[in-house]
Amino acid sequence: MAVPKRKVSKARRDKRRSSVWKLGAPTLTECPQCHTLKAPHKACPECGYVNADLSVKDGKITVKAAAAKKEEVKVEETKAVAEEAEAVEEVSAE
Numbered sequence: 001m002a003v004p005k006r007k008v009s010k011a012r013r014d015k016r017r018s019s020v021w022k023l024g025a026p027t028l029t030e031c032p033q034c035h036t037l038k039a040p041h042k043a044c045p046e047c048g049y050v051n052a053d054l055s056v057k058d059g060k061i062t063v064k065a066a067a068a069k070k071e072e073v074k075v076e077e078t079k080a081v082a083e084e085a086e087a088v089e090e091v092s093a094e
Contacts, residue, residue: 026039027039027040028040031044031046031047031049032049033047033049034046034047034049043055043056048062052064
């Protein structure tokens with residue numbers, strides 16, 4: 001069984017029990033939309049704001065119209081590039 005070799009002084013004991021080991025307060029940032037405090041890199045608990053393109057309401061992620069249009073344009077561009085590649089292959093095959 002472990003037995004202390006020497007008496008622990010009151011000062012040493014109290015230093016050990018001090019508040020040095022307590023956690024600090026969490027950092028909070030201001031929501032740019034509703035200006036309430038929120039955790040950084042998280043959705044706002046009040047308005048659900050995430051970033052300019054996304055928001056969260058009732059546990060559902062909503063993509064705003066501008067972001068959806070960007071996605072559609074990207075899909076259309078990739079289709080156009082694929083069609084051009086097929087046309088070039090047909091011309092080179094002949």
